Amino acid sequence: MSKQENILQQQLTEREEKGLLRKLTNLNLPFDFCSNDYLGFARSEELQKNIEQEVKKHKTKNGAGGSRLLSGNTAYTEETEQFIADFHQAESGLIFNSGYDANIGLLSSVPQRGDTIISDELIHASLIDGIRLSHANRLKFKHNNTDDLENKLKTTLGNRFVVVESVYSMNGDTAPLVEIAKICKQYNANLIVDEAHSTGIFGRQGRGLVQQLNLEKEVFASVVTFGKALGIHGAIVLGSSILRDYLINFSRSFIYTTAAPLHNIIAVKKAYLMLAQSDKHLLINKKIELYNQLIQPIKQCITPSDSAIQTIVFNNNKSTKAAAQHLQQNGFDVKAILSPTVPEGAERLRICLHTYNSDEEIKELVNHLKNIH
Numbered sequence: 001m002s003k004q005e006n007i008l009q010q011q012l013t014e015r016e017e018k019g020l021l022r023k024l025t026n027l028n029l030p031f032d033f034c035s036n037d038y039l040g041f042a043r044s045e046e047l048q049k050n051i052e053q054e055v056k057k058h059k060t061k062n063g064a065g066g067s068r069l070l071s072g073n074t075a076y077t078e079e080t081e082q083f084i085a086d087f088h089q090a091e092s093g094l095i096f097n098s099g100y101d102a103n104i105g106l107l108s109s110v111p112q113r114g115d116t117i118i119s120d121e122l123i124h125a126s127l128i129d130g131i132r133l134s135h136a137n138r139l140k141f142k143h144n145n146t147d148d149l150e151n152k153l154k155t156t157l158g159n160r161f162v163v164v165e166s167v168y169s170m171n172g173d174t175a176p177l178v179e180i181a182k183i184c185k186q187y188n189a190n191l192i193v194d195e196a197h198s199t200g201i202f203g204r205q206g207r208g209l210v211q212q213l214n215l216e217k218e219v220f221a222s223v224v225t226f227g228k229a230l231g232i233h234g235a236i237v238l239g240s241s242i243l244r245d246y247l248i249n250f251s252r253s254f255i256y257t258t259a260a261p262l263h264n265i266i267a268v269k270k271a272y273l274m275l276a277q278s279d280k281h282l283l284i285n286k287k288i289e290l291y292n293q294l295i296q297p298i299k300q301c302i303t304p305s306d307s308a309i310q311t312i313v314f315n316n317n318k319s320t321k322a323a324a325q326h327l328q329q330n331g332f333d334v335k336a337i338l339s340p341t342v343p344e345g346a347e348r349l350r351i352c353l354h355t356y357n358s359d360e361e362i363k364e365l366v367n368h369l370k371n372i373h
């Protein structure tokens with residue numbers, strides 16, 4: 001083992017001793033309560049067929065051959081961007097290779113030195129990393145606490161950006177977006193909303209929480225990821241056409257990377273068409289309702305959520321891990337979210353609901369959860 005490998009091994013051993021070593025698994029359990037494929041699009045044969053037919057029509061190349069600014073752009077990509085922007089009632093959109101890329105590209109480039117970014121303390125790592133790459137000042141406000149947000153806005157000057165998620169990925173709870181938008185307007189701050197987990201669940205035909213609350217005009221930029229309810233891969237930043245032009249010029253995770261191959265873009269377009277035409281967003285909401293009804297008796301252990309992400313909070317890593325193991329042994333793919341990913345004492349099971357989880361599966365899962373507690 002080289003000196004450097006020794007340093008790495010020591011850190012891995014430390015993690016293992018704390019019971020926190022991350023490992024890739026391939027459990028393949030029968031009941032999926034773990035993936036972000038909320039509407040079943042990732043496994044939809046109909047969507048697969050639609051994509052294949054369109055790919056054949058376009059005789060796509062295997063790869064884009066370069067970045068969007070070199071050989072990787074196509075008319076189809078730009079049409080798809082506008083189609084998605086229209087769907088979400090935004091002026092413009094720019095596709096990135098992933099939600100991670102979109103968030104770091106947006107936040108590292110738009111807020112400038114001297115500006116201030118004020119973000120909810122529970123935002124996703126991709127937003128945090130984008131903020132870290134920015135030269136702007138940074139502040140956090142307490143989770144979903146609009147008083148704290150307002151205080152932070154009162155005590156800062158200059159150009160402010162407020163960064164939130166519609167649905168928080170580790171809690172499943174929604175942001176008080178109406179109030180946040182109102183405060184942003186009052187203090188002339190730019191609101192950025194990550195809609196990763198609300199697309200497909202909230203709003204007309206799954207347009208997201210921003211649309212459901214009629215806030216399209218109040219938002220400076222929103223990010224929609226395609227790897228959750230849309231079942232595909234990639235993301236789009238929605239906003240004004242000036243924002244789009246700016247990102248094409250200054251967003252490094254857009255500029256310095258090979259564009260997604262055309263078949264990916266076709267998959268995105270077909271997934272959106274399916275979302276626009278299907279009633280799967282209604283079905284997922286029925287599943288969420290059923291789960292919430294059934295889970296009532298152990299209500300004190302859950303954080304309330306009307307999204308597809310549900311949690312059962314334990315107070316330590318050991319019992320959370322044991323609970324996840326018990327469920328996995330019974331065929332339920334449920335993952336434990338441990339500290340330090342979440343604060344100590346708030347370790348939890350994260351349960352994702354899907355259109356393809358039968359009512360019986362959900363009932364059975366809840367029975368197990370009641371027995372564990």
Ligand SMILES: Cc1ncc(COP(=O)(O)O)c(C=O)c1O
Pocket residue numbers: 098099100101103124126165169194196197225226227234235
């Ligand atoms: C809130 C949120 N934003 C962004 C991302 C990143 O999206 P992607 O998986 O497309 O990189 C995720 C993914 O886990 C997420 O939960």
